[in-house]
Amino acid sequence: AVAQTAQARLVRYEPEHGQKIRDRRLLDLALRQALKRDEFYLLYQPQIDLKSGEMVGLEALLRWRHPELGIVSPADFIPLAEETGLIVQIGEWILHEACRQVAQWRWQGRISINVSAVQFQQGNLVAAVHNALVASGLPPHRLDIEITESMNIASDPANLEILHQLSDMGVRIAMDDFGTGYSSLSYLHSLPIHKIKIDQSFVRNLPNAQSEVIIETTIIMAQRLGKTVIAEGVETKQQRDYLASVGCDVGQGYLFGRPSFAIELALDQTSAA
Ligand code: C2E
Ligand code: MG
Ligand code: MG
Ligand code: MG
Numbered sequence: 001a002v003a004q005t006a007q008a009r010l011v012r013y014e015p016e017h018g019q020k021i022r023d024r025r026l027l028d029l030a031l032r033q034a035l036k037r038d039e040f041y042l043l044y045q046p047q048i049d050l051k052s053g054e055m056v057g058l059e060a061l062l063r064w065r066h067p068e069l070g071i072v073s074p075a076d077f078i079p080l081a082e083e084t085g086l087i088v089q090i091g092e093w094i095l096h097e098a099c100r101q102v103a104q105w106r107w108q109g110r111i112s113i114n115v116s117a118v119q120f121q122q123g124n125l126v127a128a129v130h131n132a133l134v135a136s137g138l139p140p141h142r143l144d145i146e147i148t149e150s151m152n153i154a155s156d157p158a159n160l161e162i163l164h165q166l167s168d169m170g171v172r173i174a175m176d177d178f179g180t181g182y183s184s185l186s187y188l189h190s191l192p193i194h195k196i197k198i199d200q201s202f203v204r205n206l207p208n209a210q211s212e213v214i215i216e217t218t219i220i221m222a223q224r225l226g227k228t229v230i231a232e233g234v235e236t237k238q239q240r241d242y243l244a245s246v247g248c249d250v251g252q253g254y255l256f257g258r259p260s261f262a263i264e265l266a267l268d269q270t271s272a273a
Helices: 004-012 017-037 074-084 085-102 119-120 126-135 157-167 200-204 209-224 237-245
Strands: 038-051 054-068 071-074 110-114 143-148 170-176 196-200 227-229
Touching: 017 054, 017 074, 017 085, 038 085, 038 110, 054 074, 054 085, 071 074, 071 170, 074 085, 085 110, 085 119, 110 170, 119 126, 119 143, 126 143, 126 157, 157 170, 157 227, 170 200, 196 209, 200 209, 209 227
Parallel strands: 054 110, 110 143, 143 170, 170 196, 196 227
Antiparallel strands: 038 054, 054 071
16 A cells, blocks of 8 residues: 555656656656566466357566555556657567567467557567567467557558568557547558457446447457457456357456466466476
8 A cells, every 4th residue: 555655646646847757757767777677577368269268368468566666557657658768668578578478388379469659650660579579489470469549550651561561470460449549440441450459448338238339330340351359358247248149259358367477377387288
């Protein structure tokens, strides 16, 4: 609780200008040290095939264990890391760490990694992904890169080129938080995007007539365009049963498992196991 208060003080300021700058500098400094001091780690959340019940994928989710602040949520530090550009370095660490871990496991499913728009603009994302795959030995077809709808990815032709290069490598692209931004499915059809992740806000509302219209329309259109559909934020059996009944391919959420350490998922065995 003490750590949480300290974190709240550091991150959730509502102060006059000087205070804000100082706190942001502190946070930025702490983030830079976090990389050097190895304070970041990844949790993994299961993605379940709704027909077979099989765990077909895992999403890597970043965490920061600060020595005094405790566990800091990505929502509290990724925005600043994006502003300062540090997310490029952090993002490369995430790619390497996730690919390295997953390549060691006996489990042969897919790993899904979130990337920031800043990694498209400032980093060499294609090289970073390529390097992580080569260093780990993970085959490209086991990697999904999650981009969010809010990135407005097609606004810059350079982004499109990156998506095509990743796709040509065999990596698949997932559109995260779908339904919260501006893109229509017909527009997505022109992009190399293989998966649609229905935002958890629609799932949370279930049962709800309006959410059901959006979910069912998304599924029908996405599947007819040849894309896989994942529902995020599945917390109840009722939500799962409904999603399965309307043909949603994959579910992710607390019902199936919280973001967990690899060891808790019992996937951290080598092929000898
Ligand atoms: P996201 O990519 O949409 O990730 C899903 C978020 O929903 C995760 O929050 C996850 O813990 C949470 N979640 C999963 N199932 C449920 C559920 O059933 N109910 C509820 N209420 N929540 C659920 P988390 O881990 O705090 O991450 C928040 C956001 O931070 C992510 O949203 C993503 O945008 C960003 N993020 C997390 N890890 C990374 C990363 O490695 N790189 C980048 N660039 N962004 C990341
Ligand atoms: Mg995601
Ligand atoms: Mg999401
Ligand atoms: Mg998100």
